[in-house]
Amino acid sequence: EPEVTQTPSHQVTQMGQEVILRCVPISNHLYFYWYRQILGQKVEFLVSFYNNEISEKSEIFDDQFSVERPDGSNFTLKIRSTKLEDSAMYFCASSWSGTGDEKLFFGSGTQLSVL
Amino acid sequence: AQTVTQSQPEMSVQEAETVTLSCTYDTSESDYYLFWYKQPPSRQMILVIRQEAYKQQNATENRFSVNFQKAAKSFSLKISDSQLGDAAMYFCAYRSANAGGTSYGKLTFGQGTILTVHP
Numbered sequence: 001e002p003e004v005t006q007t008p009s010h011q012v013t014q015m016g017q018e019v020i021l022r023c024v025p026i027s028n029h030l031y032f033y034w035y036r037q038i039l040g041q042k043v044e045f046l047v048s049f050y051n052n053e054i055s056e057k058s059e060i061f062d063d064q065f066s067v068e069r070p071d072g073s074n075f076t077l078k079i080r081s082t083k084l085e086d087s088a089m090y091f092c093a094s095s096w097s098g099t100g101d102e103k104l105f106f107g108s109g110t111q112l113s114v115l
Numbered sequence: 116a117q118t119v120t121q122s123q124p125e126m127s128v129q130e131a132e133t134v135t136l137s138c139t140y141d142t143s144e145s146d147y148y149l150f151w152y153k154q155p156p157s158r159q160m161i162l163v164i165r166q167e168a169y170k171q172q173n174a175t176e177n178r179f180s181v182n183f184q185k186a187a188k189s190f191s192l193k194i195s196d197s198q199l200g201d202a203a204m205y206f207c208a209y210r211s212a213n214a215g216g217t218s219y220g221k222l223t224f225g226q227g228t229i230l231t232v233h234p
Contacts, residue, residue, distance in 0.1 A: 003159075033220045043160075043206060043224040056221060091160065095220055104220055106152075106160035 002026040006092050006107035013082055014115055021077045021110045023092030032075045033093040033104065034067065036060070043091070049075065082114045117142045117209050121225035128197045129233050135182075136192045136228050138207030145169075146212040149183070149190045150222065154204040163205070166190065168212070194230075202232045 005024040013019050025032050034046040047057040049067055066078045075094075079086055092107040118141045128134035140149070151163040166174045166183050173181050178198075182191045194201055207225040 031220055035222075042226050043208075043222075045221045045223070048220050089158070093160075093220065102220075103162050103165070104160075104222065108157055108159040 004092055004094055004105050004107035006110050010111045012113045016081050019079050021090050023075045025075055025094030026105055029094035029096050031095045034077050035091040036088040038088040084114050087114045117223045119207055119209050119223050119225040121207055121228050123228045125229045127231040132197055133195045136205050138190045140188050140209050148210045150208040151192045152206045197232050199232050204229050
């Protein structure tokens, strides 16, 4: 089965630094998403992206966050100035279409630790 | 806003036995989709089974089946003939059917249930 690839698997950074989390969605997918999971809490939706623009974002996704698809294959999440509370597992996901029961393919996540 | 609740933080089962994981949700919508995702130690979220709310028949996928009670807003997962490879975190998730475009990708997750399978 095709896979969504995320790199790195672990990222450690200092508070206030910028981080970029990288994802390679499945090649023919058109819809892309980021989710995150703070330790011991629920998986939370951050943002969805289609046709090179954000389609929807959650309250969590403030001005410190940005996404882009720079080269047609990668999908990145940037956090400009990391805070301690940004420490979480970040999951990328993609899907072919936006129909209701469409299966989302998730990556294995990037564990971000902000010190 | 929709909420999803999994009231069992941890469950355990003997190999070859059956286990049921509970999930309840709250929504004012009549049309929606429900999912169970499995997260093994590899951390990758894997779709186990999905249910469309307007279908009364419970979904099944091999050893996995659901008991969907729309009126009670309950969506439990039954795993039959449990195997060691079933050990994982299981998440129940909700998706609205009324949103358009990429909002279809917006899943609302429960807290998860850790399933341990004993040999």
